[in-house]
Amino acid sequence: MFVKFIALILFTVAIMLVNLCLGDLTVAPLEAIQTLFNNGGNSEIHDVIVGIRLPRLLTAFVVGLALATSGYLLQALSRNDLADPYLTGVSSGAAVGVACAMLLKFDFQSIPFFAFVGGITASFFVASIARGGGHGVSVAKLLLAGIALSSVAGALITLAMTTFGTQLMAQGLYLWLLGGISGRNWQELVPTVCYTAVGLIVAFAAAKQLNLLALGEETASSLGLNVGRSQLIILSAAVLLASSAVALSGMVGFVGLVAPHLSRRLFGRGVRLQLLCSGLTGAILVLFSDLLARTLSPGQELPLGTLMALIGGPFFIYLLSSSLDQVHSH
Amino acid sequence: MSYATKSNAQAVNIIEHINISLEPGQVLAIQGPNGSGKSTMMKGLARQLKPSCGTISIDGQNIWNMNIVDFARQVAYVPQSLETPNEMTVNELVRLGRNPHQNWWSNQLSKADVATVSSALDRCGLTRLGQKKLNELSGGEKQRALIAMALAQEPHFILMDEPTANLDFRYQLEVIAIIKELKEQKIGIATILHDLNLSARIADKIALVAGSQTAGSQIASSTIVAQGTPQEVLKEDLLRAVFAVELAFVHDSKSNLDLYVPISISIDSENKSASQT
Numbered sequence: 001m002f003v004k005f006i007a008l009i010l011f012t013v014a015i016m017l018v019n020l021c022l023g024d025l026t027v028a029p030l031e032a033i034q035t036l037f038n039n040g041g042n043s044e045i046h047d048v049i050v051g052i053r054l055p056r057l058l059t060a061f062v063v064g065l066a067l068a069t070s071g072y073l074l075q076a077l078s079r080n081d082l083a084d085p086y087l088t089g090v091s092s093g094a095a096v097g098v099a100c101a102m103l104l105k106f107d108f109q110s111i112p113f114f115a116f117v118g119g120i121t122a123s124f125f126v127a128s129i130a131r132g133g134g135h136g137v138s139v140a141k142l143l144l145a146g147i148a149l150s151s152v153a154g155a156l157i158t159l160a161m162t163t164f165g166t167q168l169m170a171q172g173l174y175l176w177l178l179g180g181i182s183g184r185n186w187q188e189l190v191p192t193v194c195y196t197a198v199g200l201i202v203a204f205a206a207a208k209q210l211n212l213l214a215l216g217e218e219t220a221s222s223l224g225l226n227v228g229r230s231q232l233i234i235l236s237a238a239v240l241l242a243s244s245a246v247a248l249s250g251m252v253g254f255v256g257l258v259a260p261h262l263s264r265r266l267f268g269r270g271v272r273l274q275l276l277c278s279g280l281t282g283a284i285l286v287l288f289s290d291l292l293a294r295t296l297s298p299g300q301e302l303p304l305g306t307l308m309a310l311i312g313g314p315f316f317i318y319l320l321s322s323s324l325d326q327v328h329s330h
Numbered sequence: 331m332s333y334a335t336k337s338n339a340q341a342v343n344i345i346e347h348i349n350i351s352l353e354p355g356q357v358l359a360i361q362g363p364n365g366s367g368k369s370t371m372m373k374g375l376a377r378q379l380k381p382s383c384g385t386i387s388i389d390g391q392n393i394w395n396m397n398i399v400d401f402a403r404q405v406a407y408v409p410q411s412l413e414t415p416n417e418m419t420v421n422e423l424v425r426l427g428r429n430p431h432q433n434w435w436s437n438q439l440s441k442a443d444v445a446t447v448s449s450a451l452d453r454c455g456l457t458r459l460g461q462k463k464l465n466e467l468s469g470g471e472k473q474r475a476l477i478a479m480a481l482a483q484e485p486h487f488i489l490m491d492e493p494t495a496n497l498d499f500r501y502q503l504e505v506i507a508i509i510k511e512l513k514e515q516k517i518g519i520a521t522i523l524h525d526l527n528l529s530a531r532i533a534d535k536i537a538l539v540a541g542s543q544t545a546g547s548q549i550a551s552s553t554i555v556a557q558g559t560p561q562e563v564l565k566e567d568l569l570r571a572v573f574a575v576e577l578a579f580v581h582d583s584k585s586n587l588d589l590y591v592p593i594s595i596s597i598d599s600e601n602k603s604a605s606q607t
């Protein structure tokens with residue numbers, strides 16, 4: 001178990017290094033590391049490594065970590081493996097928030113906040129539908145409400161963009177929506193990471209509550225857990241994580257679905273261990289996808305969201321078909 | 331106390347005019363036909379449904395004014411079944427029973443916690459099965475694991491929702507043996523049971539819950555139609571009226587037990603239900 005965990009960390013570091021080295025300008029690993037730690041040397045390489053690739057790499061890392069942890073929390077809350085911020089419409093809600101912030105010309109530091117407001121509104125809407133008229137959460141309703149919300153959100157964004165935005169703004173928003181992390185700089189990264197950090201801290205602090213909620217609401221409450229309050233706090237953390245990822249990279253789907261699932265397969269149990277391993281697995285997924293996005297077709301870049309959908313979509317279909325019995329029985 | 335349904339139409343009481351008490355070391359069996367509101371009543375005692383009027387109290391304190399953690403230290407609830415995460419082991423489940431005695435953030439068990447958990451496992455005969463996953467357990471073992479989790483709470487009262495449902499004879503008797511042992515340890519137990527014979531054996535008090543059709547109301551609301559010792563409640567005419575069955579009463583001299591055997595659906599009730607439709 002411990003060995004696996006160390007291997008996971010080493011793998012994460014390795015893929016970060018590969019991301020740092022590969023691209024239009026290929027840099028030797030040793031040179032890349034040297035460039036990171038001293039300011040001297042070839043200034044062109046320095047600009048590429050520290051100015052462009054490092055913030056981008058960290059963005060990918062944070063986005064993966066946040067989306068995977070958010071997915072893990074949503075799955076624990078709904079007690080189903082098919083929940084994910086993208087599929088439940090939380091990301092779409094956050095995207096509406098970001099679009100509003102951009103169109104109203106708020107500065108970038110307030111973007112994560114708007115994303116959170118959009119995301120939490122969406123999550124309340126979806127949760128109230130999924131819980132309506134029954135005991136616990138209906139997975140079918142959860143996913144269907146997510147789809148409905150996502151299409152409405154997409155329409156709202158397009159409408160707002162075409163009505164109020166300039167063409168340049170519309171173009172930028174469109175590229176961001178596709179899930180792009182190119183051109184992320186330190187000024188955008190740092191404030192958003194603060195939101196992510198708060199979400200992660202809450203998630204780790206709520207490990208015990210997550211454990212109790214796994215027994216179902218009735219049993220959890222009979223063991224002395226304030227179920228409503230715990231669910232609200234955990235949901236807020238999940239939304240905070242998802243919306244910080246959306247603020248950084250737009251709509252990147254399926255990370256929150258694939259990463260917790262792989263992590264459950266590969267690593268042991270225990271809430272805190274799973275939070276950590278899911279997060280790192282998600283980071284690796286996004287780093288890998290970004291590497292492909294940058295290197296598959298030289299000279300131009302594929303949107304990150306598109307690549308993640310190519311990887312995650314089939315995986316979702318596989319999960320859906322293998323857990324269809326479960327969906328029916330609920 | 332009463333429970334009302336929340337519907338758009340006029341509120342209808344599911345169960346009303348209940349007055350019942352439970353002492354430490356006492357076993358209360360709740361009986362009644364399906365749909366008579368036994369589970370609603372149990373959920374009320376377990377602080378999961380708030381009564382629309384009336385109060386439920388422990389030592390004079392209204393349970394809805396109690397902190398949820400304090401309540402969980404007093405009262406444990408054993409659900410009929412548990413949709414557990416399958417990979418969870420018996421040990422892990424029973425350890426969660428210590429929750430009301432721990433800090434909100436801590437997963438660590440103190441030495442005293444560990445001792446309580448292993449004694450709970452021991453009392454339910456699960457010491458050897460501690461490492462087993464919950465989905466590998468038989469129905470009887472799973473029920474005992476749930477009881478062990480409740481014991482780990484060190485409660486003064488345990489509420490059980492049909493602990494013998496879906497169990498075969500042997501497992502039913504095992505559960506009954508555990509209840510008897512808990513009773514000796516001065517734990518008060520309220521349990522829903524369907525089997526009159528099991529009730530007669532372990533209950534100090536039986537509450538018979540049944541519907542009472544009142545004029546002008548579409549849905550019958552239930553109430554406790556009789557409560558008292560098994561001898562007082564398990565009477566032929568009362569049971570026939572409540573369950574609408576003909577029963578045979580047999581005394582087994584070997585075990586010195588009075589046995590109740592349902593024979594046939596009572597003719598009166600068939601006429602009654604026919605005239606209703």
